[in-house]
Amino acid sequence: MNPFSDIYKTLSPTELIRIVDDPDGYQPLAVEAASSELASRQLSDEETASLRTAVKNELEIGVAKKKSYEDKLHRTISAIVNLVDPIGQEKPSTSKIILATGIVFGLISAWRIFNEFGLTKHMLLNSRSDELFELVIYLILLILPLISAVLFWRRKKLGWIILAGFIIYSTLGDVLLLPKASHYRDSIPAIDSLFPTVSPTSVFLALLFHVAFLYILLKKDIRSVFDIDGRALIQTTVLAAILTGMMMIL
Numbered sequence: 031m032n033p034f035s036d037i038y039k040t041l042s043p044t045e046l047i048r049i050v051d052d053p054d055g056y057q058p059l060a061v062e063a064a065s066s067e068l069a070s071r072q073l074s075d076e077e078t079a080s081l082r083t084a085v086k087n088e089l090e091i092g093v094a095k096k097k098s099y100e101d102k103l104h105r106t107i108s109a110i111v112n113l114v115d116p117i118g119q120e121k122p123s124t125s126k127i128i129l130a131t132g133i134v135f136g137l138i139s140a141w142r143i144f145n146e147f148g149l150t151k152h153m154l155l156n157s158r159s160d161e162l163f164e165l166v167i168y169l170i171l172l173i174l175p176l177i178s179a180v181l182f183w184r185r186k187k188l189g190w191i192i193l194a195g196f197i198i199y200s201t202l203g204d205v206l207l208l209p210k211a212s213h214y215r216d217s218i219p220a221i222d223s224l225f226p227t228v229s230p231t232s233v234f235l236a237l238l239f240h241v242a243f244l245y246i247l248l249k250k251d252i253r254s255v256f257d258i259d260g261r262a263l264i265q266t267t268v269l270a271a272i273l274t275g276m277m278m279i280l
Contacts, residue, residue: 034063043071044084051085096232124251131246132183135193139176146172190247190256191266197244198270204237 034057038046041064049056049064056064073081143150150172157165175196181189208230246252253263 032059032063032066034060035067038063038067041067043068043073043077044081044088046071047078047081048085048088051082124255127246127252128185128255129183131193131243132179134243135175136179136183139179143172143176185255187256187258187262190253190258191262194244194247194263195266195270195273197240197247198267199273201237201240201244202271204233204240207233208237 038049038060046064046068049061050068053061150169153165153168174192178189178192178196182193183189248263253259
C-alpha cells in the first residue's frame with residue numbers, strides 16, 4: 031500500500047497539483063499517490079487551470095512569508111549580537127541579560143507550543159501504543175524549553191542546566207541539519223508539520239542564534255549567578271550530546 035495515500039486524501043486539489051507538477055521535488059511514491067488522488071477528484075480542465083493559478087499564487091505567498099521570517103530572525107540575531115558585544119553602547123548588566131534571555135526563550139517556546147497545537151493534538155489522539163516513547167520525547171522537547179526559560183528567569187540552577195542543555199542540543203541539531211537543508215524545496219503547508227523542510231538560510235541563522243545564546247550562558251558572570259561550576263558544565267554538555275545521539279537513532 032502506498033504510504034502517502036491516506037494522507038493525500040485530506041489534501042486540497044491545489045496541494046495535490048503542487049506535487050504532481052513538481053515531480054522532482056518529491057518521492058516517486060508521493061507523486062504517484064497525488065496523481066491517483068487527483069484523478070479520483072474528476073476535475074474539469076477549467077477547474078485544473080484555475081487551481082494551477084492558485085498554486086502559483088500560493089508559492090508566491092510562501093516565498094514572501096519565508097523571506098519575512100528570515101528577515102525577522104536576522105533582526106533578532108542582530109539584537110543578540112548587540113546584547114553579547116555591543117559596540118559604542120553601555121554593556122548590559124547581568125540582570126538584564128538574564129531577563130532578556132528568559133523572555134526570548136519563553137516567547138519562542140510559547141509560540142512553538144501554540145503553532146504545533148494541531149499536530150500535538152493529532153499525535154495524542156492517534157498515536158499507537160508502540161509510538162508512546164516517541165510521543166513522550168516529543169512532548170518533553172516541546173514543553174521543557176518553556177519550563178527552563180521560566181526557571182532561568184527566576185535564576186534557578188536547574189533552569190540554567192536545562193536551558194543550556196537544550197541550546198547545545200539545538201546547536202548540534204542545526205549543524206547536522208545544514209547538509210540536508212542544502213537540498214531545500216518549498217513544502218506544502220498542510221503537511222509541513224509531517225514532512226518539514228527548511229532553507230539553508232533559516233538553518234544558518236538558527237545556528238547563529240543558538241551559538242550566541244550559548245555564549246551568553248557560558249559567560250563567567252552568568253554562570254556565577256546560577257552557581258555553575260566546571261563539573262556541572264561538563265555534565266550538561268555530555269547529557270545534551272547523548273540526547274542528540276538518541277534523537278538521531280530514533
